[in-house]
Amino acid sequence: MTGAARPLSASEVAGTADLAAGAPLKWWLRDSVEMVKRNLRHVRRTPELLLDVTIQPVMFVLLFRYVFGGAIPIQGTTYVNYLMAGIFVQTIVFAAMGTGILLATDLAKGMIDRFRSLPMSQSAVITGRTFTDLLRGMLAIALMALVGLLVGFQPAGSPIGWVAATALLLLFGFAVSWVGVAAGALVRTPEAVQGLMFVAVFPLTFASSAFVPTSTMPSWLRFFAEHQPMTLVINGVRGFILGRPDSGAVIGSAAWSIGLVAVFFPLALVLYRRRTSR
Amino acid sequence: MPARYHAEMTDQVMVSARGLQKRFGETHALRGIDLEVPRGSILAMLGPNGAGKTTAVRILTTLLRADAGKATVAGYDVRTQPAEVRRRIGLTGQNAAVDELLTGRENLEMIGRLYHLPARLARQRAARLLERFDLVEAADRIAKTYSGGMRRRLDLGASLVAEPPILFLDEPTTGLDPRSRLGMWDLIAELVAGGTTLLLTTQYLEEADRLAHEIIVIDHGLVIARGTANELKGLIGGERLEVTVADGDDLAVAEQVLARIGNGRPTVESRLRRVSVAVDVRPGMLASTVRALDDAGLNVDDFSLHRPTLDDVFLSLTGRGQADEEEAA
Protein backbone atom coordinates (compact mmCIF):
# COMPACT_ATOMS: atom_id res chain seq x y z
CA MET A 1 0.00 0.00 0.00
CA THR A 2 1.52 3.26 -1.06
CA GLY A 3 -0.14 6.35 0.29
CA ALA A 4 -1.19 9.14 -2.00
CA ALA A 5 -2.17 12.17 -0.02
CA ARG A 6 -3.80 13.95 -2.92
CA PRO A 7 -7.11 15.40 -1.75
CA LEU A 8 -10.15 14.17 -3.60
CA SER A 9 -12.28 16.88 -5.10
CA ALA A 10 -15.91 16.89 -4.11
CA SER A 11 -17.06 15.77 -7.55
CA GLU A 12 -14.66 12.84 -7.56
CA VAL A 13 -16.33 11.48 -4.50
CA ALA A 14 -19.56 9.78 -5.40
CA GLY A 15 -22.66 11.35 -3.99
CA THR A 16 -21.04 14.43 -2.62
CA ALA A 17 -20.85 16.62 -5.70
CA ASP A 18 -24.02 18.28 -4.46
CA LEU A 19 -22.29 19.12 -1.22
CA ALA A 20 -19.97 21.59 -2.90
CA ALA A 21 -19.51 24.53 -0.61
CA GLY A 22 -21.82 27.49 -1.07
CA ALA A 23 -21.47 30.85 0.59
CA PRO A 24 -20.67 30.11 4.25
CA LEU A 25 -23.10 32.79 5.45
CA LYS A 26 -25.95 31.17 3.55
CA TRP A 27 -25.17 27.79 5.10
CA TRP A 28 -24.84 29.28 8.54
CA LEU A 29 -28.31 30.76 8.19
CA ARG A 30 -29.81 27.57 6.74
CA ASP A 31 -28.23 25.39 9.39
CA SER A 32 -29.39 27.75 12.13
CA VAL A 33 -32.95 27.57 10.78
CA GLU A 34 -32.66 23.77 10.73
CA MET A 35 -31.60 23.83 14.37
CA VAL A 36 -34.45 26.19 15.27
CA LYS A 37 -36.86 23.75 13.62
CA ARG A 38 -35.41 20.94 15.70
CA ASN A 39 -35.63 22.93 18.92
CA LEU A 40 -39.22 23.95 18.22
CA ARG A 41 -40.12 20.30 17.71
CA HIS A 42 -38.64 19.62 21.14
CA VAL A 43 -40.80 22.36 22.61
CA ARG A 44 -43.89 20.94 20.93
CA ARG A 45 -43.19 17.47 22.27
CA THR A 46 -42.24 18.53 25.78
CA PRO A 47 -44.56 21.45 26.51
CA GLU A 48 -43.14 21.59 30.03
CA LEU A 49 -40.18 23.33 28.39
CA LEU A 50 -42.50 26.32 28.18
CA LEU A 51 -43.33 26.43 31.91
CA ASP A 52 -40.58 28.93 32.62
CA VAL A 53 -42.03 31.39 30.14
CA THR A 54 -45.74 30.77 30.79
CA ILE A 55 -46.98 29.59 34.17
CA GLN A 56 -44.05 31.01 36.11
CA PRO A 57 -44.44 34.65 34.97
CA VAL A 58 -48.22 34.41 35.15
CA MET A 59 -47.81 33.49 38.80
CA PHE A 60 -45.61 36.53 39.29
CA VAL A 61 -48.23 38.76 37.65
CA LEU A 62 -50.97 37.42 39.90
CA LEU A 63 -48.80 37.47 43.02
CA PHE A 64 -47.69 41.06 42.61
CA ARG A 65 -50.95 42.37 41.19
CA TYR A 66 -53.13 40.93 43.95
CA VAL A 67 -50.94 40.06 46.94
CA PHE A 68 -48.15 42.65 47.21
CA GLY A 69 -49.35 45.29 44.75
CA GLY A 70 -51.93 46.85 47.03
CA ALA A 71 -49.22 47.75 49.53
CA ILE A 72 -46.91 49.38 46.98
CA PRO A 73 -47.84 52.96 46.09
CA ILE A 74 -46.80 54.15 42.64
CA GLN A 75 -46.75 57.81 41.60
CA GLY A 76 -48.70 58.74 38.50
CA THR A 77 -50.07 55.34 37.45
CA THR A 78 -51.58 52.12 38.77
CA TYR A 79 -49.44 49.33 40.20
CA VAL A 80 -50.36 46.88 37.45
CA ASN A 81 -49.29 49.39 34.79
CA TYR A 82 -45.99 49.78 36.63
CA LEU A 83 -45.57 46.03 37.06
CA MET A 84 -45.87 44.87 33.45
CA ALA A 85 -42.51 46.16 32.22
CA GLY A 86 -40.82 44.28 35.06
CA ILE A 87 -42.69 41.12 34.14
CA PHE A 88 -41.72 41.44 30.47
CA VAL A 89 -38.04 41.78 31.25
CA GLN A 90 -38.11 39.02 33.84
CA THR A 91 -39.79 36.73 31.30
CA ILE A 92 -37.29 37.39 28.55
CA VAL A 93 -34.47 36.77 31.01
CA PHE A 94 -36.03 33.46 32.09
CA ALA A 95 -36.36 32.46 28.45
CA ALA A 96 -32.70 33.27 27.88
CA MET A 97 -31.69 31.27 30.94
CA GLY A 98 -33.39 28.35 29.29
CA THR A 99 -30.77 28.62 26.54
CA GLY A 100 -28.05 27.57 28.91
CA ILE A 101 -30.07 24.79 30.50
CA LEU A 102 -31.13 23.27 27.18
CA LEU A 103 -27.65 23.57 25.71
CA ALA A 104 -26.22 21.77 28.73
CA THR A 105 -28.87 19.08 28.23
CA ASP A 106 -27.75 18.65 24.63
CA LEU A 107 -24.10 18.54 25.64
CA ALA A 108 -24.83 15.80 28.14
CA LYS A 109 -26.19 13.61 25.34
CA GLY A 110 -24.55 12.17 22.23
CA MET A 111 -26.31 14.36 19.69
CA ILE A 112 -23.69 17.10 19.75
CA ASP A 113 -21.09 14.55 18.62
CA ARG A 114 -23.26 13.73 15.65
CA PHE A 115 -23.55 17.43 14.75
CA ARG A 116 -19.81 17.83 15.08
CA SER A 117 -19.15 15.08 12.56
CA LEU A 118 -21.37 16.79 9.96
CA PRO A 119 -20.28 19.37 7.38
CA MET A 120 -22.71 21.87 8.90
CA SER A 121 -21.88 25.28 10.30
CA GLN A 122 -20.75 24.41 13.81
CA SER A 123 -21.85 27.67 15.38
CA ALA A 124 -25.39 27.05 14.06
CA VAL A 125 -25.85 24.60 16.93
CA ILE A 126 -25.59 27.55 19.32
CA THR A 127 -27.20 30.27 17.25
CA GLY A 128 -30.10 27.90 16.57
CA ARG A 129 -30.43 27.64 20.34
CA THR A 130 -30.38 31.41 20.99
CA PHE A 131 -32.79 32.13 18.13
CA THR A 132 -35.23 29.54 19.47
CA ASP A 133 -35.17 31.14 22.87
CA LEU A 134 -35.87 34.55 21.35
CA LEU A 135 -38.97 33.01 19.79
CA ARG A 136 -39.90 31.50 23.13
CA GLY A 137 -39.38 34.88 24.74
CA MET A 138 -41.57 36.65 22.17
CA LEU A 139 -44.34 34.14 22.66
CA ALA A 140 -44.09 34.63 26.38
CA ILE A 141 -44.23 38.42 26.12
CA ALA A 142 -47.36 38.24 23.99
CA LEU A 143 -48.91 35.95 26.57
CA MET A 144 -47.91 38.20 29.45
CA ALA A 145 -49.37 41.23 27.70
CA LEU A 146 -52.64 39.36 27.37
CA VAL A 147 -52.63 38.29 31.02
CA GLY A 148 -51.79 41.88 31.96
CA LEU A 149 -54.78 43.20 30.04
CA LEU A 150 -57.01 40.71 31.85
CA VAL A 151 -55.90 41.95 35.26
CA GLY A 152 -56.30 45.63 34.49
CA PHE A 153 -53.17 46.69 32.59
CA GLN A 154 -53.90 49.85 30.53
CA PRO A 155 -51.07 50.44 28.05
CA ALA A 156 -50.59 54.01 26.98
CA GLY A 157 -47.69 53.83 24.58
CA SER A 158 -47.89 54.51 20.85
CA PRO A 159 -47.50 51.64 18.36
CA ILE A 160 -43.99 52.87 17.67
CA GLY A 161 -43.35 52.83 21.39
CA TRP A 162 -44.42 49.19 21.52
CA VAL A 163 -42.17 48.30 18.62
CA ALA A 164 -39.30 50.04 20.37
CA ALA A 165 -40.09 48.28 23.64
CA THR A 166 -40.13 44.91 21.89
CA ALA A 167 -36.82 45.68 20.22
CA LEU A 168 -35.24 46.56 23.58
CA LEU A 169 -36.56 43.33 25.08
CA LEU A 170 -35.35 41.15 22.24
CA LEU A 171 -31.94 42.78 22.19
CA PHE A 172 -31.54 42.20 25.91
CA GLY A 173 -32.91 38.66 25.66
CA PHE A 174 -30.43 37.90 22.87
CA ALA A 175 -27.58 39.28 24.97
CA VAL A 176 -28.55 37.27 28.05
CA SER A 177 -28.92 34.07 26.05
CA TRP A 178 -25.22 34.33 25.17
CA VAL A 179 -24.52 34.49 28.89
CA GLY A 180 -26.66 31.35 29.06
CA VAL A 181 -24.63 29.64 26.34
CA ALA A 182 -21.41 30.44 28.18
CA ALA A 183 -22.85 29.03 31.41
CA GLY A 184 -24.20 25.96 29.59
CA ALA A 185 -20.81 25.23 28.02
CA LEU A 186 -18.91 25.85 31.24
CA VAL A 187 -20.92 23.82 33.73
CA ARG A 188 -21.31 20.04 33.61
CA THR A 189 -25.01 19.43 34.18
CA PRO A 190 -28.27 21.18 33.26
CA GLU A 191 -29.15 21.31 36.97
CA ALA A 192 -25.93 23.15 37.74
CA VAL A 193 -26.64 25.68 34.99
CA GLN A 194 -30.07 26.23 36.45
CA GLY A 195 -28.57 26.77 39.89
CA LEU A 196 -25.90 29.13 38.60
CA MET A 197 -28.33 31.20 36.55
CA PHE A 198 -30.80 31.39 39.40
CA VAL A 199 -28.16 32.69 41.78
CA ALA A 200 -27.28 35.37 39.24
CA VAL A 201 -30.76 36.29 38.09
CA PHE A 202 -32.69 36.25 41.36
CA PRO A 203 -30.91 39.19 43.03
CA LEU A 204 -30.81 41.13 39.75
CA THR A 205 -34.59 40.74 39.43
CA PHE A 206 -35.46 41.79 42.95
CA ALA A 207 -32.82 44.47 43.40
CA SER A 208 -34.25 46.30 40.42
CA SER A 209 -37.19 48.49 39.50
CA ALA A 210 -39.19 45.42 38.39
CA PHE A 211 -41.63 45.24 41.30
CA VAL A 212 -40.98 48.29 43.46
CA PRO A 213 -39.64 51.78 42.80
CA THR A 214 -35.94 51.94 43.67
CA SER A 215 -36.52 55.17 45.62
CA THR A 216 -37.64 53.19 48.68
CA MET A 217 -34.39 51.18 48.90
CA PRO A 218 -31.49 52.03 51.25
CA SER A 219 -28.94 54.16 49.46
CA TRP A 220 -26.27 51.45 48.86
CA LEU A 221 -28.82 49.06 47.38
CA ARG A 222 -30.46 51.86 45.48
CA PHE A 223 -27.14 52.72 43.83
CA PHE A 224 -26.73 49.13 42.68
CA ALA A 225 -30.37 48.79 41.59
CA GLU A 226 -30.35 51.95 39.53
CA HIS A 227 -27.23 51.09 37.57
CA GLN A 228 -27.67 47.40 36.90
CA PRO A 229 -28.82 46.35 33.42
CA MET A 230 -32.20 44.89 34.33
CA THR A 231 -33.39 48.17 35.85
CA LEU A 232 -32.23 50.09 32.81
CA VAL A 233 -34.03 47.75 30.44
CA ILE A 234 -37.16 47.78 32.63
CA ASN A 235 -37.20 51.56 32.78
CA GLY A 236 -36.65 51.80 29.04
CA VAL A 237 -39.50 49.39 28.30
CA ARG A 238 -41.75 50.95 30.93
CA GLY A 239 -41.25 54.40 29.43
CA PHE A 240 -42.27 53.18 25.99
CA ILE A 241 -45.37 51.24 27.02
CA LEU A 242 -46.65 53.95 29.36
CA GLY A 243 -46.11 56.69 26.78
CA ARG A 244 -43.30 58.60 28.54
CA PRO A 245 -40.05 57.47 26.91
CA ASP A 246 -36.94 57.53 29.11
CA SER A 247 -34.08 58.11 26.70
CA GLY A 248 -31.38 57.72 29.35
CA ALA A 249 -32.59 54.22 30.22
CA VAL A 250 -32.94 53.30 26.56
CA ILE A 251 -29.37 54.27 25.78
CA GLY A 252 -28.09 52.63 28.95
CA SER A 253 -29.89 49.35 28.31
CA ALA A 254 -28.85 49.22 24.66
CA ALA A 255 -25.26 49.80 25.73
CA TRP A 256 -25.47 47.00 28.29
CA SER A 257 -26.97 44.61 25.76
CA ILE A 258 -24.36 45.35 23.12
CA GLY A 259 -21.62 45.10 25.74
CA LEU A 260 -22.88 41.72 26.94
CA VAL A 261 -22.98 40.38 23.38
CA ALA A 262 -19.50 41.74 22.69
CA VAL A 263 -18.10 39.90 25.71
CA PHE A 264 -20.20 36.76 25.89
CA PHE A 265 -20.59 35.89 22.20
CA PRO A 266 -16.88 35.17 21.67
CA LEU A 267 -16.50 33.79 25.18
CA ALA A 268 -19.42 31.40 24.66
CA LEU A 269 -17.97 30.17 21.36
CA VAL A 270 -14.58 29.55 22.93
CA LEU A 271 -16.08 27.71 25.90
CA TYR A 272 -18.29 25.65 23.61
CA ARG A 273 -15.36 24.66 21.41
CA ARG A 274 -13.26 23.77 24.41
CA ARG A 275 -16.06 21.77 25.94
CA THR A 276 -16.80 19.78 22.80
CA SER A 277 -13.26 18.95 21.69
CA ARG A 278 -12.23 17.26 24.89
CA MET B 1 6.57 9.58 -11.75
CA PRO B 2 5.46 5.95 -11.99
CA ALA B 3 5.01 5.51 -8.25
CA ARG B 4 2.61 8.40 -7.97
CA TYR B 5 0.74 7.31 -11.06
CA HIS B 6 0.35 3.87 -9.58
CA ALA B 7 -0.83 5.21 -6.26
CA GLU B 8 -3.51 7.34 -7.82
CA MET B 9 -4.80 4.66 -10.10
CA THR B 10 -5.21 1.83 -7.69
CA ASP B 11 -4.36 1.95 -4.04
CA GLN B 12 -5.56 5.34 -3.04
CA VAL B 13 -5.34 5.53 0.72
CA MET B 14 -8.57 7.01 2.02
CA VAL B 15 -7.75 6.93 5.72
CA SER B 16 -4.26 7.18 7.06
CA ALA B 17 -2.79 7.69 10.50
CA ARG B 18 0.82 8.00 11.60
CA GLY B 19 1.94 7.89 15.20
CA LEU B 20 -1.35 9.00 16.73
CA GLN B 21 -1.07 9.70 20.42
CA LYS B 22 -3.63 10.84 22.92
CA ARG B 23 -3.58 11.21 26.68
CA PHE B 24 -6.41 11.86 29.06
CA GLY B 25 -4.67 13.03 32.20
CA GLU B 26 -2.75 9.99 33.40
CA THR B 27 -4.37 7.63 30.90
CA HIS B 28 -2.36 7.00 27.76
CA ALA B 29 -5.29 6.15 25.49
CA LEU B 30 -3.16 6.01 22.30
CA ARG B 31 0.61 5.54 22.27
CA GLY B 32 1.32 5.80 18.56
CA ILE B 33 -1.13 4.19 16.19
CA ASP B 34 -0.40 3.74 12.47
CA LEU B 35 -3.02 2.62 10.03
CA GLU B 36 -4.01 2.85 6.39
CA VAL B 37 -7.26 2.03 4.69
CA PRO B 38 -7.15 1.80 0.89
CA ARG B 39 -10.16 2.94 -1.09
CA GLY B 40 -12.97 0.42 -1.20
CA SER B 41 -11.67 -1.77 1.59
CA ILE B 42 -12.60 -2.56 5.17
CA LEU B 43 -10.26 -2.22 8.09
CA ALA B 44 -11.42 -3.77 11.34
CA MET B 45 -10.00 -2.49 14.58
CA LEU B 46 -10.05 -5.12 17.25
CA GLY B 47 -9.16 -4.73 20.88
CA PRO B 48 -10.34 -5.28 24.44
CA ASN B 49 -12.28 -2.67 26.42
CA GLY B 50 -10.26 0.47 26.94
CA ALA B 51 -7.77 -0.39 24.19
CA GLY B 52 -8.25 3.01 22.52
CA LYS B 53 -10.51 2.11 19.59
CA THR B 54 -13.10 4.79 20.18
CA THR B 55 -10.42 7.36 20.83
CA ALA B 56 -8.82 6.56 17.46
CA VAL B 57 -12.17 6.80 15.68
CA ARG B 58 -12.93 10.13 17.35
CA ILE B 59 -9.63 11.56 16.23
CA LEU B 60 -10.09 10.36 12.65
CA THR B 61 -13.58 11.87 12.52
CA THR B 62 -12.41 15.29 13.79
CA LEU B 63 -14.21 15.03 17.13
CA LEU B 64 -11.01 14.91 19.12
CA ARG B 65 -7.53 16.32 18.63
CA ALA B 66 -4.53 14.05 18.79
CA ASP B 67 -1.65 15.14 21.01
CA ALA B 68 0.83 13.93 18.42
CA GLY B 69 0.85 12.27 15.04
CA LYS B 70 -0.86 13.01 11.77
CA ALA B 71 -4.04 11.70 10.25
CA THR B 72 -5.63 12.26 6.87
CA VAL B 73 -9.02 11.28 5.52
CA ALA B 74 -9.55 11.43 1.75
CA GLY B 75 -6.20 13.21 1.71
CA TYR B 76 -7.31 16.00 4.05
CA ASP B 77 -5.66 16.61 7.37
CA VAL B 78 -8.16 15.98 10.17
CA ARG B 79 -6.64 18.72 12.26
CA THR B 80 -6.29 21.53 9.76
CA GLN B 81 -9.08 20.72 7.28
CA PRO B 82 -11.89 19.28 9.41
CA ALA B 83 -14.63 20.77 7.24
CA GLU B 84 -13.31 18.97 4.14
CA VAL B 85 -13.10 15.75 6.10
CA ARG B 86 -16.64 16.05 7.46
CA ARG B 87 -18.01 16.54 3.97
CA ARG B 88 -16.78 13.07 3.04
CA ILE B 89 -17.41 10.91 6.09
CA GLY B 90 -20.26 9.23 7.87
CA LEU B 91 -19.91 8.31 11.52
CA THR B 92 -21.81 6.04 13.81
CA GLY B 93 -20.26 6.38 17.22
CA GLN B 94 -20.28 3.83 19.99
CA ASN B 95 -23.13 5.56 21.80
CA ALA B 96 -26.34 6.21 19.94
CA ALA B 97 -26.46 9.80 18.71
CA VAL B 98 -30.07 10.17 17.71
CA ASP B 99 -32.42 12.92 18.73
CA GLU B 100 -34.87 11.23 21.05
CA LEU B 101 -37.55 13.86 20.65
CA LEU B 102 -37.61 13.64 16.87
CA THR B 103 -39.17 10.79 14.95
CA GLY B 104 -36.95 8.39 13.04
CA ARG B 105 -37.86 10.08 9.79
CA GLU B 106 -37.26 13.58 11.17
CA ASN B 107 -33.87 12.49 12.47
CA LEU B 108 -32.74 11.22 9.08
CA GLU B 109 -34.15 14.17 7.15
CA MET B 110 -32.52 16.64 9.50
CA ILE B 111 -29.14 14.93 9.15
CA GLY B 112 -29.56 14.95 5.37
CA ARG B 113 -30.23 18.66 5.32
CA LEU B 114 -27.33 19.33 7.65
CA TYR B 115 -25.16 17.49 5.10
CA HIS B 116 -26.58 20.18 2.79
CA LEU B 117 -28.47 17.79 0.57
CA PRO B 118 -31.41 19.32 -1.29
CA ALA B 119 -34.58 18.88 0.80
CA ARG B 120 -36.21 16.50 -1.66
CA LEU B 121 -33.16 14.26 -1.83
CA ALA B 122 -32.91 14.22 1.97
CA ARG B 123 -36.54 13.08 2.13
CA GLN B 124 -36.01 10.34 -0.44
CA ARG B 125 -32.89 9.03 1.22
CA ALA B 126 -34.57 9.05 4.63
CA ALA B 127 -37.48 7.01 3.29
CA ARG B 128 -35.16 4.52 1.63
CA LEU B 129 -33.04 4.06 4.75
CA LEU B 130 -36.08 3.60 6.98
CA GLU B 131 -37.08 0.78 4.70
CA ARG B 132 -33.63 -0.68 4.56
CA PHE B 133 -33.31 -0.67 8.33
CA ASP B 134 -36.73 -2.10 8.95
CA LEU B 135 -38.01 1.03 10.63
CA VAL B 136 -40.95 1.87 8.39
CA GLU B 137 -43.56 1.13 11.02
CA ALA B 138 -41.75 3.15 13.65
CA ALA B 139 -40.76 5.93 11.25
CA ASP B 140 -43.18 8.49 12.61
CA ARG B 141 -42.78 7.73 16.29
CA ILE B 142 -40.31 9.69 18.38
CA ALA B 143 -37.03 7.88 18.86
CA LYS B 144 -37.48 7.91 22.62
CA THR B 145 -39.97 5.08 22.14
CA TYR B 146 -37.49 2.96 20.18
CA SER B 147 -35.81 -0.14 21.55
CA GLY B 148 -32.01 -0.15 21.87
CA GLY B 149 -31.57 -2.06 18.63
CA MET B 150 -33.95 0.23 16.74
CA ARG B 151 -32.02 3.26 17.94
CA ARG B 152 -28.81 1.64 16.84
CA ARG B 153 -30.25 1.02 13.38
CA LEU B 154 -31.47 4.59 13.14
CA ASP B 155 -28.02 5.77 14.14
CA LEU B 156 -26.46 3.64 11.41
CA GLY B 157 -28.97 5.03 8.94
CA ALA B 158 -27.98 8.56 9.93
CA SER B 159 -24.38 7.94 8.94
CA LEU B 160 -25.52 6.77 5.48
CA VAL B 161 -27.92 9.57 4.54
CA ALA B 162 -25.35 11.48 2.51
CA GLU B 163 -23.91 8.27 1.04
CA PRO B 164 -20.44 9.32 2.14
CA PRO B 165 -17.45 7.65 0.47
CA ILE B 166 -15.83 6.93 3.83
CA LEU B 167 -17.60 5.39 6.80
CA PHE B 168 -16.52 5.04 10.40
CA LEU B 169 -18.54 2.60 12.45
CA ASP B 170 -17.70 2.16 16.11
CA GLU B 171 -19.08 -1.24 17.13
CA PRO B 172 -21.87 -1.11 14.55
CA THR B 173 -23.54 -4.37 15.48
CA THR B 174 -23.29 -4.25 19.25
CA GLY B 175 -26.82 -4.58 20.60
CA LEU B 176 -28.31 -5.88 17.36
CA ASP B 177 -30.16 -9.17 17.25
CA PRO B 178 -28.73 -11.89 14.97
CA ARG B 179 -31.07 -11.05 12.11
CA SER B 180 -30.27 -7.33 12.18
CA ARG B 181 -26.60 -8.18 12.44
CA LEU B 182 -26.71 -10.33 9.33
CA GLY B 183 -28.60 -7.55 7.57
CA MET B 184 -25.91 -5.11 8.61
CA TRP B 185 -23.17 -7.38 7.30
CA ASP B 186 -24.95 -7.63 3.95
CA LEU B 187 -25.28 -3.87 3.81
CA ILE B 188 -21.61 -3.35 4.62
CA ALA B 189 -20.58 -5.81 1.92
CA GLU B 190 -22.84 -3.97 -0.54
CA LEU B 191 -21.44 -0.57 0.36
CA VAL B 192 -17.89 -1.73 -0.03
CA ALA B 193 -18.67 -3.40 -3.32
CA GLY B 194 -19.92 0.02 -4.40
CA GLY B 195 -16.58 1.61 -3.55
CA THR B 196 -17.14 2.83 0.00
CA THR B 197 -14.16 2.74 2.32
CA LEU B 198 -14.88 1.54 5.81
CA LEU B 199 -13.20 1.52 9.17
CA LEU B 200 -15.01 -0.38 11.87
CA THR B 201 -14.29 -1.42 15.40
CA THR B 202 -15.74 -4.55 16.82
CA GLN B 203 -15.71 -6.92 19.72
CA TYR B 204 -17.03 -9.71 17.52
CA LEU B 205 -14.17 -11.58 15.99
CA GLU B 206 -16.48 -13.37 13.66
CA GLU B 207 -17.48 -9.99 12.27
CA ALA B 208 -13.87 -9.02 11.58
CA ASP B 209 -13.22 -12.46 10.13
CA ARG B 210 -16.13 -12.20 7.72
CA LEU B 211 -15.92 -8.59 6.68
CA ALA B 212 -12.46 -7.16 7.01
CA HIS B 213 -9.77 -7.06 4.36
CA GLU B 214 -7.33 -6.13 7.05
CA ILE B 215 -7.45 -6.34 10.82
CA ILE B 216 -5.46 -4.42 13.35
CA VAL B 217 -5.42 -5.57 16.92
CA ILE B 218 -4.82 -2.82 19.42
CA ASP B 219 -4.23 -3.02 23.12
CA HIS B 220 -3.19 -0.35 25.60
CA GLY B 221 -3.09 2.19 22.78
CA LEU B 222 -0.68 0.28 20.57
CA VAL B 223 -1.12 -1.82 17.46
CA ILE B 224 0.03 -5.26 18.58
CA ALA B 225 -0.74 -7.15 15.39
CA ARG B 226 -1.98 -6.52 11.89
CA GLY B 227 -2.80 -8.53 8.81
CA THR B 228 -5.59 -10.45 7.19
CA ALA B 229 -7.63 -12.80 9.33
CA ASN B 230 -5.63 -15.72 7.94
CA GLU B 231 -2.31 -14.05 8.60
CA LEU B 232 -3.32 -13.40 12.17
CA LYS B 233 -4.42 -16.96 12.65
CA GLY B 234 -1.07 -18.03 11.26
CA LEU B 235 0.64 -15.93 13.95
CA ILE B 236 -0.30 -18.38 16.64
CA GLY B 237 0.57 -21.43 14.61
CA GLY B 238 -1.53 -23.64 12.41
CA GLU B 239 -3.65 -26.22 14.16
CA ARG B 240 -4.31 -26.12 17.87
CA LEU B 241 -4.65 -29.02 20.18
CA GLU B 242 -7.13 -28.56 22.99
CA VAL B 243 -7.45 -30.66 26.09
CA THR B 244 -10.15 -30.28 28.72
CA VAL B 245 -9.42 -32.01 32.00
CA ALA B 246 -12.06 -33.32 34.37
CA ASP B 247 -10.39 -31.87 37.45
CA GLY B 248 -9.14 -28.27 37.53
CA ASP B 249 -6.21 -29.31 39.74
CA ASP B 250 -4.79 -31.29 36.84
CA LEU B 251 -4.35 -28.21 34.66
CA ALA B 252 -0.70 -27.70 35.57
CA VAL B 253 0.19 -31.28 34.68
CA ALA B 254 -1.73 -31.08 31.42
CA GLU B 255 0.11 -27.88 30.62
CA GLN B 256 3.47 -29.62 31.11
CA VAL B 257 2.45 -32.46 28.83
CA LEU B 258 1.28 -30.13 26.07
CA ALA B 259 4.36 -27.95 26.40
CA ARG B 260 6.47 -30.99 25.43
CA ILE B 261 4.32 -31.75 22.40
CA GLY B 262 3.39 -28.34 20.99
CA ASN B 263 5.14 -25.26 19.71
CA GLY B 264 5.55 -22.53 22.29
CA ARG B 265 3.74 -22.03 25.56
CA PRO B 266 0.33 -23.56 26.00
CA THR B 267 -2.61 -21.32 26.84
CA VAL B 268 -4.52 -22.17 29.99
CA GLU B 269 -8.13 -21.19 30.47
CA SER B 270 -8.69 -22.27 34.04
CA ARG B 271 -12.40 -21.55 34.18
CA LEU B 272 -12.97 -23.86 31.23
CA ARG B 273 -10.42 -26.35 32.59
CA ARG B 274 -8.87 -26.17 29.16
CA VAL B 275 -5.27 -26.13 27.94
CA SER B 276 -4.39 -25.53 24.31
CA VAL B 277 -1.23 -25.33 22.29
CA ALA B 278 -0.20 -24.83 18.68
CA VAL B 279 0.96 -28.05 17.08
CA ASP B 280 2.40 -29.30 13.81
CA VAL B 281 0.29 -32.21 12.77
CA ARG B 282 2.46 -35.23 11.97
CA PRO B 283 1.76 -38.95 11.85
CA GLY B 284 1.33 -40.54 15.24
CA MET B 285 1.22 -37.21 17.04
CA LEU B 286 -2.33 -37.54 18.30
CA ALA B 287 -1.83 -41.08 19.52
CA SER B 288 1.34 -40.19 21.40
CA THR B 289 -0.39 -37.21 22.99
CA VAL B 290 -3.19 -39.38 24.25
CA ARG B 291 -0.66 -41.82 25.63
CA ALA B 292 1.32 -39.04 27.34
CA LEU B 293 -1.84 -37.66 28.97
CA ASP B 294 -2.77 -41.11 30.10
CA ASP B 295 0.71 -41.77 31.51
CA ALA B 296 0.46 -38.57 33.50
CA GLY B 297 -2.68 -39.99 35.11
CA LEU B 298 -4.99 -37.32 33.71
CA ASN B 299 -8.73 -37.74 33.43
CA VAL B 300 -9.54 -36.09 30.10
CA ASP B 301 -13.04 -34.79 29.34
CA ASP B 302 -12.45 -33.56 25.85
CA PHE B 303 -9.68 -33.73 23.34
CA SER B 304 -9.73 -31.94 20.02
CA LEU B 305 -7.71 -30.52 17.22
CA HIS B 306 -8.93 -27.42 15.45
CA ARG B 307 -7.95 -24.58 13.23
CA PRO B 308 -7.48 -21.42 15.23
CA THR B 309 -10.24 -18.83 15.31
CA LEU B 310 -9.71 -15.13 15.67
CA ASP B 311 -10.78 -15.62 19.27
CA ASP B 312 -7.62 -17.62 19.84
CA VAL B 313 -5.58 -14.89 18.22
CA PHE B 314 -7.28 -12.23 20.27
CA LEU B 315 -6.85 -14.06 23.55
CA SER B 316 -3.25 -14.95 22.93
CA LEU B 317 -2.30 -11.48 21.68
CA THR B 318 -4.03 -9.45 24.34
CA GLY B 319 -2.65 -11.61 27.11
CA ARG B 320 -5.94 -12.84 28.46
CA GLY B 321 -4.63 -16.38 28.37
CA GLN B 322 -1.60 -15.19 30.28
CA ALA B 323 -3.65 -13.64 33.03
CA ASP B 324 -5.66 -16.79 33.32
CA GLU B 325 -2.49 -18.77 33.64
CA GLU B 326 -1.30 -16.67 36.57
CA GLU B 327 -4.67 -16.99 38.19
CA ALA B 328 -4.40 -20.77 37.94
CA ALA B 329 -0.89 -20.91 39.37
Ligand SMILES: Nc1ncnc2c1ncn2[C@@H]1O[C@H](COP(=O)(O)OP(=O)(O)OP(=O)(O)O)[C@@H](O)[C@H]1O
Ligand atom coordinates in the same frame (compact mmCIF):
# COMPACT_ATOMS: atom_id res chain seq x y z
N1 LIG C 1 -12.89 11.68 27.68
C1 LIG C 1 -12.08 10.86 28.35
N2 LIG C 1 -11.55 11.25 29.53
C2 LIG C 1 -10.71 10.45 30.22
N3 LIG C 1 -10.33 9.23 29.82
C3 LIG C 1 -10.82 8.78 28.65
C4 LIG C 1 -11.71 9.56 27.87
N4 LIG C 1 -12.04 8.85 26.76
C5 LIG C 1 -11.37 7.68 26.87
N5 LIG C 1 -10.63 7.63 27.99
C6 LIG C 1 -9.76 6.52 28.41
O1 LIG C 1 -8.95 6.17 27.32
C7 LIG C 1 -8.81 4.76 27.22
C8 LIG C 1 -9.27 4.29 25.86
O2 LIG C 1 -10.66 4.46 25.76
P1 LIG C 1 -11.51 4.09 24.45
O3 LIG C 1 -12.89 4.57 24.68
O4 LIG C 1 -10.80 4.62 23.26
O5 LIG C 1 -11.45 2.51 24.48
P2 LIG C 1 -12.19 1.46 23.53
O6 LIG C 1 -11.12 0.64 22.90
O7 LIG C 1 -13.14 2.15 22.63
O8 LIG C 1 -12.97 0.57 24.60
P3 LIG C 1 -14.42 -0.16 24.50
O9 LIG C 1 -14.20 -1.46 23.83
O10 LIG C 1 -14.79 -0.33 25.93
O11 LIG C 1 -15.34 0.76 23.78
C9 LIG C 1 -9.61 4.18 28.38
O12 LIG C 1 -8.71 3.90 29.43
C10 LIG C 1 -10.54 5.28 28.78
O13 LIG C 1 -10.81 5.25 30.15
Ligand SMILES: [Mg+2]
Ligand atom coordinates in the same frame (compact mmCIF):
# COMPACT_ATOMS: atom_id res chain seq x y z
MG1 LIG D 1 -15.11 2.08 22.34
